[in-house]
Amino acid sequence: MSQNTAVNSDSFPSGRPVVFRNATVLTIDPSLGMIESGDVLVVDNRIAEVGRQLVVPESATEIDAANGILMPGMVDTHRHMWQTALRGFGADWTLTNYFMFYYINWGKIFRAEDIYAGNLLSAIEAIDSGVTTTVDWSHGLQTVEYADAAVDALEAVPGRFVLAYGNLLGAPWQWTKAPEFADFIRRRIDGRGDMLRMQLAFDVTGDPAFPEKAAFEVARDFNLPVTTHAGVWGATNDDGIRLMHENGFMTPSTIYVHAATLSHDSYHRIAATGGHASVSAESEHNAGQGYPPTWMLRRHNIPVSLSMDTSVWWSADLFSAMRATLNADRSREHLEAHKRNETVTLSHLRAEQVVTWATLGGAQALGMDSIIGSITPGKKADLVLIKNDQSPVMFPLLHPYGHVVFQAGRGDVHTVMVDGKVVKYDHRLLDIDLAKARQAVMKTVEYAQAQMGEQAWDQAMNPEKAVVELIDNPYTYTERERDKAAQEEASQGS
Numbered sequence: 001m002s003q004n005t006a007v008n009s010d011s012f013p014s015g016r017p018v019v020f021r022n023a024t025v026l027t028i029d030p031s032l033g034m035i036e037s038g039d040v041l042v043v044d045n046r047i048a049e050v051g052r053q054l055v056v057p058e059s060a061t062e063i064d065a066a067n068g069i070l071m072p073g074m075v076d077t078h079r080h081m082w083q084t085a086l087r088g089f090g091a092d093w094t095l096t097n098y099f100m101f102y103y104i105n106w107g108k109i110f111r112a113e114d115i116y117a118g119n120l121l122s123a124i125e126a127i128d129s130g131v132t133t134t135v136d137w138s139h140g141l142q143t144v145e146y147a148d149a150a151v152d153a154l155e156a157v158p159g160r161f162v163l164a165y166g167n168l169l170g171a172p173w174q175w176t177k178a179p180e181f182a183d184f185i186r187r188r189i190d191g192r193g194d195m196l197r198m199q200l201a202f203d204v205t206g207d208p209a210f211p212e213k214a215a216f217e218v219a220r221d222f223n224l225p226v227t228t229h230a231g232v233w234g235a236t237n238d239d240g241i242r243l244m245h246e247n248g249f250m251t252p253s254t255i256y257v258h259a260a261t262l263s264h265d266s267y268h269r270i271a272a273t274g275g276h277a278s279v280s281a282e283s284e285h286n287a288g289q290g291y292p293p294t295w296m297l298r299r300h301n302i303p304v305s306l307s308m309d310t311s312v313w314w315s316a317d318l319f320s321a322m323r324a325t326l327n328a329d330r331s332r333e334h335l336e337a338h339k340r341n342e343t344v345t346l347s348h349l350r351a352e353q354v355v356t357w358a359t360l361g362g363a364q365a366l367g368m369d370s371i372i373g374s375i376t377p378g379k380k381a382d383l384v385l386i387k388n389d390q391s392p393v394m395f396p397l398l399h400p401y402g403h404v405v406f407q408a409g410r411g412d413v414h415t416v417m418v419d420g421k422v423v424k425y426d427h428r429l430l431d432i433d434l435a436k437a438r439q440a441v442m443k444t445v446e447y448a449q450a451q452m453g454e455q456a457w458d459q460a461m462n463p464e465k466a467v468v469e470l471i472d473n474p475y476t477y478t479e480r481e482r483d484k485a486a487q488e489e490a491s492q493g494s
């Protein structure tokens, strides 16, 4: 492609093959590995061939991927997309602040159109940063009309999505039983293939009566995977896992989000039933669900996928997730060794593994690894080209997996393909109406500000600061001590 022509989706007409040329290809397919100066040919919506100097149909559009890294589209297995409407609002929150804001005080004010606004912006953000499949952990769905709005937004953006249907204000054993809920599945999900799938999203409180049983039964009846926040300090614990297990609701399709504050017994139950974890390291670091658990999940052989949780605090790009995950895992290995007065001399977790979690790991968690998650001939073509010839960060390219995790960022995402369709090229989204998303989100912000009032808005965004107790330092003569000494002198003098 010439850099000078105006690029739009007409530049990549449907039906015409596309070939990526001369990339460092991270296939994440164990039988193919990494291919330097590699080509990937896409025909229709599938990966047709992977190799070097491929002979391709004359009609193929060529994308020059030299100096770039071509990898599978990333998969985020847990994101509350509706909350992107208040992007960054909770930067200084704890989990308690978050619960107070959405569960106790303000979650109820959000309207169907606000869900649409947040989802639309979040969906665009996902594909822009190379996240080609996103689970919309949609727990703002107060009625089915809200769910319609959520899906309207997801269908307006050419990404792959999984609607994890939830409702933080209602009881899952009630709303899953509503006839309009079953009707929604028939109307909006059935027949959408692998571009739009559905899960049930609810948390298990640990109440010994296990009221969530009815919701699990609905999931089973509709053949829907369940995704649940598990091992969240102060909210969900081992009791929930035990109840799920004893009642036969832990399956290979179950996703345990965070899975941080759990006992070995719970990890054994997850591993034995084939479930997957969704680790949101940046979230766990900040909010307090528990320490990002990959260092422990690896020992239990529990498969890992990655997620960013919510843009009310964090970004929605998996570069952040990969980096936070590797940081957390290595940090914990060091600290555990130091406790034993030992030194870690060989890194346990490698960059390659983390890139695999961000791609194939997510696909496996969603039961979609036969379709996406690696650059394997026959799979659907969800691809990300990381290439930025204007950036000092893109050379030398010596350790490509490490480059993805520690060097690259979403600004380096050059081309994104979803289901064989180029949706971003040369750092620009193709035919995406960002202005529409901006308008919708600004309306939601104005509405929320008006509903909450200035004072509540400010207080919610800027929670009271925790008092930091200074540690006495025997080597410095602090002001406090000078005052104390002066007082003592004065009292002695009197």
Ligand SMILES: [Zn+2]
Residues within 6 Å of the ligand: 078, 080, 137, 229, 257, 309
């Ligand atoms: Zn969450």
